[in-house]
Amino acid sequence: MKRVFTQARLLFLMAFLCGASFLVAQTTVTGTITDQETGDPLIGASILAVGTSTGTITDFDGNYTLNVPAGVNELQYSYTGYATVNEAINGRTTIDLALQAGELLSEVVVVGYGSVKKEDLTGSVSTIEEETFNKGAIVSPTNLIAGKVAGVNISSGSGNPGEGPTVRIRGGTSINASNDPLYVIDGVPLSNDGVTGGRSPLNFLNPDDIASMTVLKDASAAAIYGSRGANGVILITTKKGKAGTPSISYRAEGTVSNVINRQQNLNAEDFRNVVTFAAPARLSTLGTANTNWFDELTQTGYGTQQNLSISGGGQTNTYRVSAGYQQLEGVIRGAETERISLNVNFTQELFDEKLIVGASLKGANSNNIFDPGVINAALDFDPTQPIYDPANTAYAGFFEYGNSLAPRNPVSATEQISNTGRTYRGIGNLDLEYKFDDLIPGLSYKAVVGFDVNSGQNNRFVPTTFATLATNGYSGEFNINNALRTSKLFDTYLTYATDFGNQRASLQVGYSYQDFNFEGPSIQGQNLSTDAFGTANPGVAEDIFAYNSVVENRLISFFGRLNYNIDERYLFTASLRRDGSSRFGPSNRWGLFPSAALAWRILQEDFAAGLAGTFSDLKLRIGYGVTGNQDFGDYLYLPVYQYSDQRTQYQFGDRFVPTIRPNAYDANLKWEETASLNVGLDFGFFNNRLSGILEYYQKTTDDLLFTVNVPAGTNLSDRVTTNIGALENQGVELTLNGVLVDQEKFGLDLTGNFTFQQTEITRLDGSGSADIQTGGIAGGVGNTVQLLRVGATPYSFYLYQQKYDEDGRPLRDGVDYNEDGIANNLDIYEDLNGDGVLNDQDLTINEAPMPDVLLGFTANARYGKLNVGVTLRGNLGNYVYNNAASNGGNFSRIDLGANYVSNVHASAVYTRFDRPQYFSDYYLEDGSFLRLDNLSASYDFGQVAGDALNLRVYATAQNLFLLTNYSGNDPEGNGIDNSPFPRARIYTIGARVGL
Template sequence: MKTFLNALLVILIMVPATLMAQTTVTGTVTDKANAMPLPGVNVIIKGTSRGTSTDFDGNFSLEVSQGETLVISYLGYTPQEILFSGQATIDVALVEDAAQLDEVVLIGYGATTKQDATGAVEKVGDEDFNRGAIVAPQQLIAGKAAGVRVTTGGGAAGEGGEIRIRGGASIGTEFGATNDPLIVIDGLPIDQRGGAQGSRNALNAINPADIEDFVVLKDASATAIYGSRASNGVILITTKKGSANQPLKLEYGIQASTRRITNTVDNLSAAQYRQVAEADGVDPSEFGNANTNWQDEIYTTGIGAIHNITASKGYENFSFRVNYNHVSQEGPLLGDLYERNGFNTSFVHRFLDNDLKITAIARGIQDEYQYAEDGAIGAAVRFDPTQPIRNPDGSFYQYGTTANLAPANPLFTLAETEDRQTIQRFIGNFNIDYNFWFLRDLKLSVNGGIDYAENSGFRFAPANPNNAGAFNFNGQSQGLNRNTSLDFLLNYKTFVESINTNIDITAGHAFQEFYIRTDIDEVSGPNTTIDTDINRNALLSYFARASFDIADRYLISASFRRDGSSRFSEDNRFGNFPGVSVGWKLMNESWMQDSFFSNLKLRAGWGVTGQQEIGQNYGFQGIYTPSRNDQANIQFGTTINGEPIFIRTLRPEGFDENIKWEETTQYNVALDYGFFNNRLSGTIDFYYRETEDLLATVPVPSGSNLRDLITTNVGEITSRGLELTVNGVIFQKENFGWDTNFNVTFQEQEVTRLSLNNDPNAFFLVGGISGGVGNNIQILRPGFDPTTFFVFRQVYDNEGNPIEGSYVDVNGDNQITEADRQPYKKATPDAFIGWTNNLRYKNFDLNFTFRGSFGNYVYNNNASDTGNLNAITNQPGYLANGHASVLDTGFTNQNLFSDLYIERADFVRLDNISLGYTIPFEKMTLRTSLTATNLFVITEYSGLDPEIGNGIQNNFYPRTRDVVLGLNFTF
């Protein structure tokens, strides 16, 4: 009996031990196509964290229990699952998954795949976006794409950003045509000059959380099908929609943020100010008893919150997505506030066995701005730091009426100014896709869209208390913007077996009209301005494209667009814009089958694009502008009661009846590559671009036209660049992953001709600065970049200190004149980079993006204007603060045009970093995140910020550092 009990006990112990016994399994993983071993393949026990990866020879070894399932996965290959039933060896041959190369990307009026794209096309998807409390959609892609530079305009609430693709093809100054790209939202091209009056950012109508992806079309072969508006590139924005057969999905997200400026202008402290002013002869009794840092006083910590509520569901033939978005964002300048309420809806319905698809997208948005008076920024920089904010009686301290030109107390200005704007905007698209029953390869698409905005606002600005002759300003404004668009196109796709070729042909017609109305009613003392301004322009277009994929190796694509614009006379109204591109899929050649490349494609393109965004609609014909206020009216008799009758005058405007398109010709050569089954991939892109008939507003000889300035075609500009992109999957494990993207762009731009009479020495001065009326610091001149500075070369003593007023006599005539000013440095960078990393560990995720810029310079106008004793002690009737550079230079007077103030502004910025944690529940997923933006900047620039769009720093609204806490619930 005892023996039996002992035996039973052994059995009871051995049975579970046997069931749980593990066997060491070995195996090899290879590529099925070429039998080559695959290193780094993940071999994981399904449902556990146990696993290993293959070595360099594709071998692995793992302990497995009976009945467990092995999951073998590798980036770019289709995963396999194998049930373990006691086998000692498991050899696996993985099949390449072409899904990566087959990823669909939009192109103009159509779509293609990555492997079939022949133009410079780059897609940035939702998973790649920058994170945080992002209000302006363009900030989602900052640093994400080679050749694309996004520069924010500052830290104001609701502030947008400047997008430049390959530097822009036009002059792009305040006198030239725009360098902004064309932006197309779900098929609707928006107005390149704005979209809604009174808005800080035309794209604020689009909820960033509602965007699926951006597709950037960079070269002319890709953009030529958009013709007259595509010289500066095209950005296609696709918003999120519901999916077929999708269960009801509810999402709620909140992002709470704080915003604080990171830097202020380097002014004299109160102690430094007293010392400098007293040493320059100021009686100490003129100083106040306070120590006020006016810049600290006008800025605060801004609070913000973004709410998103989304519902989506898909049936077999119908799907929908509805989103409500609320934004409240305070700027750091006291009183600065932006609020947005928006409904975003999309509906997709399929009929007739999916032959007919109807898509409707509608967005209703209300933007409300409470603008803080940014003139207070300049006043805070200049205000006497020894004076208190308020007088003993509680009123704001002011200089007094003996100082007519003195700035008002900046806190008084912020407290008393009221400036509000409300914008109600509707953006809608209606799309019909129909596959003909009698020819299955032929599809008709009709796309209609409208972007309609109404704005109303008022502004009250108090009179400067220091100026007895100043008046309060009261103004009201209303506006209407209407952009309507209608496209028809036919698309035919087929495979011709006899020539082993896929054919894709598209032809269509488009019409778009822009209507803008502005009503102004302003009163300032005796001056009353009542004005209505109406502008409209239209585009009529025909376009076509044919693409051929021959034997899955050779790609040919050609497009053509003919645009007619009402902005030009009948003789110059229509422009023709062709584009051609070719590609060679080297990887599909038989002699490349055993190579170590996983992707290799050579492509090249050429195209012609246009530019017509000149800010005026009737520049080819003589027009008259009515006077806008009482001061420009004349008396014309009297009434019965003897009251004078005033009539408005008409002023003739200058015009050029021969004005025509800018025309840009661009060449592009590129190589797309991939290694290790695309774990390492990227692109090398080179472009060369020539723009002719530059559009700009320039001076003309007196008497030659009705005005001194006219908008006309003035010259030529060339640019070239090299773009490098590297994507890498560094680790790909079940519980840990790390992928990275690095892109760098080298660019160069040069004005090659600029004149109305072929004068090779012609130039125009641009880039207005503070410190005098009509002063400019930049030059447009053949042989130089459009943002080149125009300065005197500073002379230094033996100790390296600048000698005031002493400059290099360049022409040797023994006197310093305008002839000695020289082009020197430029604001555009020689190169800029973006580096993004995405890491995950179990349920944690971390991503961060660095941006950098090199070879760019900034003109420190704060230092040149006020970094001298006269700016401090020689103001009419008051004392003002000055830039701290006066402590180093000791300058007495302004030296506005010295190259001393042109500073190198290279920088590397940690633009965005986000840490998240996802908690999966049975019926809900919760994700928490902590994000910081603009965390730090590494730079030698001494001024406020090295990233200034036009390269001139003066009254700049400082950027902020944002810290964001996010919670996202998905049901």
């Protein structure tokens, strides 16, 4: 509040000084501002006395009057979409100017299969340019726009280096099928499926090569992608060359990463005290060391990134070639990612610019080192035991328990288990566009041929000296998993654009073909006779299992779109796509996906003349369409068989052999279809110094795909994927952009976006009453804490209501528990139905992981050559089940085995639970948060070294602070917190040099 008052006093002082300037001699200048091409008056054009804050805007007739302070001899004239002009006064009292339309009026926005003028958009489309991307050590491209777009939630599941974030556009539309958006890079739609050995399928694309990212949020914008557009579309445009002298750019940076939050299990001293209190008979099991296992696993992570690019071109061609290298260490030992990337773009114009040929190639080789999953082991292992036991040669000199059920020494796992991956992904496309202006003006033809190759290998080796295998009778194992995904694309379409009178129309018709292939050979071995390991010779193993998976599917589409403009007032867009997918049976193979949208520029109407002095932009949009989802699996409509893995082998004597087993199927499987309504209002004030977008959306998904239980004997498995029901998703989005200061030496821009969203299941199993339990947790066997129920948000938590004492401490009991760890009496949980029995009827629907509100805030300030940017992101109303606490926060863990004890979660000291209370809502916490995602500062030195080079230096901090009441490690994730890889705070410094 104090800061607000300070700002108010500053504004008052500025206003006073501006008013005082009128007391001195001044000049009055009048004039008229018009459009250079049409001669029409420009309403709301801005006139500023250069070097001061004195200014005015033109009226409805384009006229203005400005009292110019003494000593000022220059005026600046600007208008949205027009080139800014500075004009000397030189004693004149009348200055009339005709402004020339600049880049903004001709600015185009990439949409599906083409582009449109920004002013002609009818759908919900948001474009983020490179200048406003998030900065720092970013591996996955989608993190560039986290917090930047209303209705788009981008959150990383953990701090694992290179792990891809979860992206949800307007909450997602499915339960069991994919909720990921469709990604299209330079016109090539990608498969979201990754391969073994990698962390995210998008990591092959170097963020330094991206020019812009466009999000298609509603059906009127995304329906042109038909069966793949239900969860929105993200169009990624990479940088292209510019004609002229070759330009060389080099960027180098270094990063340092540190752990923010420490894990919450007990240190050695506290653990001894707890054992003394809760299980004194086990004191003899404790050791004499004081080991912080979590600290033994964490490290300061270092990284680097290098990017080199060269671009240029002549009168008829342009090119850009870039190469990049990135390496990042995680804050957990043994976690690392490395990428070498290459990007080539080339454009050639032929036959007097009638034929345009474009070629693009993007590829990357990535190497990953995976930590062997030691975080939970570090939380469980007894902190009174040492790391090493030199006498224990069977376990390579590490301290270990000789018990197959005991936790494993996490340091031993980190140093002995090798888990590496390598992936290569390359996409390329050749575009041909021919303009038939000589034959039919406005007619053009475009063809796109593209490919996508994604291959990977994961090698995992566990030596004979690692305790898990040794205590189970094995003598080492290895796994070599390979994967190859390929797809081929052919798109071809005609576009005809024409003007007649005050109307403008564009019609597009096309055909698309894309096939997808997967092959995954794997080999596994147990009982190694040697610890030698290599990809060519993994060592001799007694038991070796090999299998291969082959999957093919294809998508064939016909599509069309019409854009119609009447008098620059009424805009109409309609699209229709018919898709055929081999993922469905013959009776449900084809789907039809239509959309239509209208937009009305209100300020163009005569009756709105009185609004022109207030508004600089006012456009109403409404759209409706249907999109589909077929991203859920292959051959699920056919009875097929597959090889088993190590978990599903059959025992013959002392040997385990793989089997061929049938998969469940549903011959009537069909599309998920999402019908979407969008209503939007684009507005601007003060020559768009303040602008915004207000939107309401409603999406209804029918024929939801989900894997459900079926009666034994009715199918080839007890679970089958089928169409079960419907859900509804609705929300309100508000985006505000403000140019608070725009002076020559100082500028300040603010952007905020706010999303209010709600999702509800409206039908399940076609009956409207069936519940489906889901949300598996660590602890017990088959325990779940979430539910799908009609009328509730998907994945709502389903728990007992905990009872509390007068001090607010959860009640505990010491009596009998059933096999699921649930108390058999009513001492600790509420009997909601009052029948005197505690059972499933007393479980109650709680909150859900999905946030009610999404927040994003960006500020950019410049002072001279210094630029500072900040991005904050937040969620409100998302709830988290603290599984780390529910599984580890009880004293029974001290007495699990005959010769070992396990550490407990620190919450047990407060709750004093003797046994796990997996189904208590005590562990359900509000995960609302505000995170400072990104803080960056850069200084542009301009031309240096005798004007031979230009230099910019910068520094960035990521994840600087987190405000939340959640008691666990981090409130972001899938809603069930089971101690994921901790997030890091990352500092980056770097420099860019241009020639």
